[in-house]
Amino acid sequence: MRGRGAQAVDRRSRTVVDPEGRPQRVALTAAATGSWLLRGNDDRLSVYALVEGGVHRWTETAIGSGRWTGPDLFPAEGLTGLSVAQGANRYVHFLGRREQRSGEGVPKVDLLYAVQYQSGRTLGDWRSLGNPYRDPKDAVTLGMPTAAVDGQGTVHVFVSGGPGGVMLRRESRSGAWEAWKDLRGGSVAGGLAAAANSVGLIELLAPGHRSVMRWVQTERGADLRRAQDLVPAPLPGSAALLETAPGTFTAYWSEQSGTGVYAQRPGEWAFPAGGAPGYGPHATLRATLDGYDCTVLAHQGRDGTAVLGVCGTGAESGGLWWTDTGVTCTGTPALALDGQGRVVMAAVTADGAVLVNRQRPEPGLALSDWDRLPDD
DSSP states (O other), rough: OOTTTOOOOEETTTTETTTTOOOOOOOOEEEEEOOOOOTTTSOOEEEEEEEEHHHHHHESTTTOOOOOOEEEEEETTEEEEEEEEOOOTOOOOEEEEEEETTTTTEEEEEEEEEEEOOSSSOOOEEEEEEOSSOOOHHHHTTTOEEEEEEETTOOOEEEEEESSEEEEEBBTTSSSSOOOOEEEEEESOOOEEEETTTTTEEEEEEEEEESSEEOOOOSSSSSOOOEEEEEEEEETTTOOEEEEEEEEEEEEEEBBTTEEEEOTTTTOOEEEEEBBBSOOOOOOEEETTTTEEEEEEOOOOOOSEEEEEEEETTTTOOOEEOOOOOOOSSSOOOOEOOTTTTTTEEEEOSSOOOOEEEBBBSSSSBBOOEOOOOOO
């Protein structure tokens, strides 16, 4: 028997309900990191966000419909952050940083992992990936994880902490998880960024205090090796990757002294691409606009609003065309192509709402009015 003030989770719908079975609103905590607006294997989009007690998901009712079901709640107590990644098979991988407190002592911190195989279906069970740091004082400094899935379907989880450097744990071909491995490197200032290219090779960026540290995978299944750092110095956590040619990533980051976004490809000098970003990473996307291959970036601007930038792919040195959406957001906006090839943008507002807009059938990149996703 539950008291009348209790809440429960309906395990079939994974929706929070009161004792009479009525849906209850759950407070949204923050936008996830990584690509939290994703197209599934049936070409429907889903949105994922961190909420009190777990993860919320909204799913399109049909391909490109602009109508959404949800939110569905996937319970996971103690999450202080959520990172989302997707492989070539479009499975969605979830990584959460969890704190568990008992009394007033140092909290126990670990990483949780789960996977969703199909759009609109439930997640697999959450499992702990542990913590690479054994000393309790180091363990509590564990940062936000990021993940990438290589061409063999192997999940690579990266995280940093107080001792410095980057730690890697990856899933073996048998499905078991290998032990943590130290990739070393200097002290990390903010979030990591990882991605796999169309060849199936992974690249990792870690903003440091004087440069962006970089690791690359040169062949499938190989260990990542340290590559040349990127300069100028980045804002903490501002790095992002986008494949702009077959097998080639362009790195993007915000320059530390406030001169805007920089871009760099292997074998080239870094060049300014304009913009006035605030703190945090950039969402990246390639899209065909008016018949041209274009790069689209989005970030939280200095005034706290969601800002969108567009240029021809590979032509960042000429600067991006930046537009302020005017919508105040929390964290980094998300970008994706829907099942009809249209650009879709999502943002989490300061009051916890999730807003989505979509490319209109007009020249350039004209977006529709924002739609608010249901919150109960």
